[in-house]
Amino acid sequence: MPSKQTVSADSKGEFTINSLTAGLYRIDTNLRGEDLFVRSISLEPSASGSKGFDIAWAGISLKVGEQVKGVIVTLSQGAATVKGRLVVDEKQKPPVNKMRVYLVPSEKDTADDVLRYAEAGVEGDGSFVMTHLAPGQYWILVREVVEQDRSGKEHAPLAWESGGRMSLRFEGEALKKTLDLAPCQRLSDYAVTYVPLTAPSKPAKQPPKKPSSTSSQPR
Secondary structure (H helix, E strand, C coil), X not given: CCCCCCCCCCCCCCCCCCCCCCEEECCCCCCCCCCEEXXXXXXCHHHHCCCCEEHHHHCEEECCCCCCCCEEEEEEECCEEEEEEEEECCCCCCCCCCEEEEEEECCXXXXXCHHHCEEEECCCCCEEEEEEEXXXXXXXXXXXXXXXXHHCCCCCCHHHCHHHHHHHHHHHHHHCCEXXXXXXXXXXXXXXXXXXXXXXXXXXXXXXXXXXXXXXXXX
């Protein structure tokens, strides 16, 4: 992904990002106040030639010299906040790598709604904070982030990739640790137990079948 560019919207809510190289871009937001969350990020119909195009899901692919206009970031009020801590089950070994907490929308029709996914790093004392969350039903899970530690690259949300969303949903459905967030809800000291997702056990090998006692005669 190309280098990151940061701009601020003016008093009218308008923004312009210049000097971009060709490549695929995503729009990330840094909202003021805990009450707002991003409802959608799209291209207006005049820019896409049809209905508003969901660029939160697809991103913006820029060619050399191309200009894209009509990007609309829609905000809504009623965001929820989750402040919590990571708890390790006594039967499990403590994780040795950095950890991240993920919120995964559990409703089937939100599987590809990138803006409904959320993640946050776990601090050294086990605490984490997740803000600007859309109200709704979620699975909550925790993962070690070995790959991120080794690469040293700037972290990109796992939900930006279809494979990432699929793996999060698979793990969330397997663990079934649910969390329902109401509008403007503020959860504090929410405990999340770290449970590593184990691979299903392989079926036991069957003993070889004994050869049949009957034989066929050549014709």
